[in-house]
Each structure stands twice: as C-alpha cells, then as structure tokens.
Amino acid sequence: MIVVTGAAGFIGSCLISRLNAANFRDIVAVDDFSHPDKAPNLEGKAIKERVHRDAFHEWLAKHHEATEFIFHIGARTDTTEFDRAIFDRLNVAYSQELWQACCRYQIPLVYASSAATYGLGELGYRDDESLIPQLSPLNPYGDSKNEFDIWALNQPEKPFFWAGLKFFNVYGPNEYHKGRMASVIFHAFRQIKATGKMKLFRSHHPDYRDGEQMRDFIYVKDVVDVCYFLMHHRKNSGIYNLGTGQARTFLDLTRATFHAMNVQEQIEFVDTPADIRDKYQYFTEATMDKLRSIGYDRPFHSLEAGVTDYVQQYLQPGAYY
Template sequence: MIVVTGAAGFIASCLVTRLNAANFNDIVVVDNFAVERKLANLKGKRLREYVDRNEFFDWLDQNHEQVEFIFHLGARTDTTEQDKAIFDLLNVEYSQKMWRACCQYQLPLVYASSAATYGSGTLGYSDDDALLPLLRPLNPYGDSKNDFDNWAVQQAEKPFFWAGLKFFNVYGPNEYHKGRMASVIFHAFEQIRQHGSMTLFRSHNPDYADGEQQRDFVYVKDLVEVCFFLMQNRQHSGIYNLGTGEARTFLDLTLNTFKALDRPADIRFRDTPEDIRDTYQYFTQADMSKLRSIGYDRPFTKLEDGIDDYVRNYLVPGLYL
C-alpha cells in the first residue's frame, strides 16, 4: 500500500493519478474529508481506503506492515493565515509525528516543504542544508515549513529514506478549490472568461516594473514525476528544490493564458493587498542542481506548453487530472 496525505488536495490528488497510471492501485488516501469541495479530485481514482487525518496514526499502528511508501503532502498552505498555532499543529507537530512513525516502522517518506522558506531570497535559492538555519521566511506558513526542515535534518534517527521537497509556484489541474491560494493562471482563466481582462498586482518595488515580478512556475505534472522518481530511487535522502530552474514574469504567464484562450490580451494592474504587501516575493528561482545530481534527468515543461495544456485540456472543458 502507498499512503498519500492531503490526498483530496491539489498536488496530492494529481500524484494519485500518476500512481494509478503506473498501476499502483492500493492507495490509502488521508485527508480531512469533511471539506467536501475537494472530494471531486478523487472521483474515478482507484483507491484502497479513505482514512481521516485525525485517525491516521491509529490506522498506521494496525496496518504498517502492509505500507510500502508514504507521501506526506497534507498541510495548511494559506500564506495569508497569521495564526501560528494552526501551522504548529498541522505543519510541524503532525509532520514530526509522521517522521517518528516512519522511523519506528522503517517506512520511506517524501514530504512537502516550500519555496516560502526562502523568504525574500536574499540568501539565494540553494537547497544546501547549511543554509537552512539562516533562512528567514516572510510569513507563518513559511516559518512552519522551515521549522520542520531544520528539525528533520537535525534528527539522529531518520527514516531509511526520506526527502523533503521545496515546491516552488505550482500550477495545474485540480486546484479549483484553493480560492485565493490558487495559481495566477487559474485566476487569469476565470477573469478572462468572465471579464475579458486580467488584473495583476502592481509592483511596489522600484527594481521591478508592473507585471515583471518573477517566479519559478512549475507544472504539477512535472512535480508528481519527481515524486514518482523518488519512490523508485531511494538512495539519496535529503531536502530538494522542486521548481524548473527558470524564473518567468507574471506578464509571461498572463499573456500565455490569453493565447491559450485565443483571446486578445487586456492586462490591468491594482495595488498589492496590504496584508501581503510586506511579505511579497518579487523573485524566486530554484537551484535544481541537487536533484539533477542524484539522477533526475527529465526536462521540465516550458511555461508556454504547461499553460496551453492546463487551459485547453482541463480548465476549458472543466476536467480533473
């Protein structure tokens, strides 16, 4: 059996699809299934069992001998949430409990970290362990992910294989339920469809023109390929960046969304909301050399191609991955 936490969410549900495609069908999905708006992400997938996140560790005590691998992708991911206690509970303490269980039962573990750990990027975007204690995230979500990364590398007892993946700006099918936290591509699609235009955040940094803010946008299909690779290649534990290694502007992203919709571009700007203005990242770009060094050699999808696939094959027809 393969366990996937956060399974009804965006990235994890796409991973379940990838596992099914490789004929892994004994998948135990773990989540808060009371959040009904996400359940469509699991419709039609071949699954063994649904387990509530609050009951998972009791379930694992009874079933660990049948478990082959754990993907711990469940987390509170709202970067605007300011309640540290929520992140401590769901992102740090729950993950620590997962780590200890994997040590106890000798289970391999891949877990989700985040590029939010890099904060303003003043120290760059290297996934070298030596930089972990020096990173200063810009919000409680980033703090929680960095806190766990630091805790993990300091542990004397570790799972026989483990990997923490620092996801950069992920986009793609199955993110419809994320609201404000959905990708800019998703929001562009919705705005263009409804109004014929797209409004981006204005730059409040003199080093960047409006729309020229840059992020490392990674297609969710690439991300799950890396997860699948790590499940099959368990030799090199550690923390890895997961982006493309190429920063692109929000103008690039938006213009390609108009193109995929066969609509003329109409881009407008508004002030960045004050609640995120001081913690806004103007540039991210993953250093991918560490992942490449362990043998991952698949190319990452170009932004143009990823947007075209996402818009034409999923958003327009209203399909899930």
C-alpha cells in the same frame, strides 16, 4: 500499499492519478474528507482505503507492515493565516509524529516542504541544507515548513530514505477548491473568461517594472513525476528544491493564458494590497542542480506548454486530473 496524505487536495490528488497511471492501485488516501468542494478531486481514482487524518497515526500502527511508501503532502497551506497554533499542530507536530513512525517502522518518506521557507531570498534559492537554519520566511506557513525542515535535519534517527521537497509555484488541474490560494493561472483564466482582461499587481519595487515580478512556476505534472522518481530511487536522502530552475514574469504567464484561450491580450495593473505589500516576493528561482545530480533527467514543461495544457485540457472543459 502507498499512503498519500493531503489526498483530496491539489497536489495529493494529482499524485494519486500519477500512481494510478503507473498501475499502483493500493492507495491509502489520508485527509479530512469533510470538504465537499474537494470531493471531485478523488472521483474515479483507484483508492484502496480512505483514512481521516486524525485517525491516521493509529491506522499506521496497525498497518505499517503492509505500507511500502508514504507521501506526506497534507498541510495547512494558507499563507494568509496567522494563527500559529494551527501550523504548529498540522504542519509541525503532525509531521514530526509521522517522521518518527517512519523511523520506527522503516518506511521511506517523501514530504512537502515549500519555497516559502526562502522568504525574500536574502540567501538565494539554493537547497543547501547548511543554510536552512538561517532562512527567514515571511509568514507563519513558511515558518512552519522551515521549522520542520530544521527539526528533520537535526534528528539522530531518520527513515532509511527520506526527501523533503521545496515546492515553488505549483499550478495545474485539481486546484479548483483553493480560492485565493489557487495559482495565478487559475485566476487569470477566470478573469479573462468573465471580463476579457486580466488585472496584475503593480510593482512597488524600483528594480521591477509592472508585471515583471518573477516566479519559478512549475506544472503539477512535473511535481508528481519527481515524486514518482523518488519513490523508486530511494537513496540520496535530503531536502531538494522542486521548481523548473527558470524564473518567468507574471506578464509571460498572463500572455500564455490569453494565447491558450485564443483571446486578445488586455492587461491592467492594480496596486498590490497593503496587507501583503511588505511580504511580497519579487523574484524566486529554484536551483535544480541537486535533484539533477541524483539522476532526475526528465525535462520540465515550459511555462507556455504547461499553461496551454492546463487551460485547454482542464480549465476550459472543467476537467480533473
């Protein structure tokens, strides 16, 4: 059996689709299944068993011999949440208990870290593990992910294979439920469909013109391909960036969305909200040499190709992956 935590969420549900496509059908889906807006993410997928996240550690103690691999994707990911106790419980303590179980039962583990750990990028965006203790995330979510990364690196006992993946700006199908935390592509599609135009944040940084703030946007299909590769690779444990390695502007993204929708471009600029202005990242770009060095050689979708696939195959028909 292969376990996926956060199974009903965005990346977790897409990962199950990727595993199903490769004929892996004994999937154990772990999540809090009480949110009805996530239910469509799992419809039609081959899942052997659903386990509530609060019961999972007990379940694993009973079924570890049949568990081949664990993808720990589940986490509290709201960057606007400032109750650190929530992150301590769901992102740190829960992950620590799972790590220790993987050591005890000798189960390989891939877990979700985040590019939010890099903060404003004062030290760059290199997945150099020696730099991780020096990083300064901008919010409790980023702090929780960095805290677990540091804890994992310092453990004397580790799973025989493990990898932490620093996801950059992931977009794609099955994020319908995420509200404000959904990707800019998702919000652009909704705005353009409703109003025929898109509003972007104005730049408040002298080095960037309006709309030219840059992010490393990665299509979720590329993310789950990397997860699938690591499930088979099972060596070169460590923490890896997962972006495309090429930063693109929000103007690029918005224009690609207009083009995919076959709508004439109309873009307006609004002030960045004051509550996030001092925590706003103007540039992120993953260095991808480390992942490439262990043999991952598949190309990533260009922003234009990813946005076109997302808009035309999923957003316009309201489809799920």
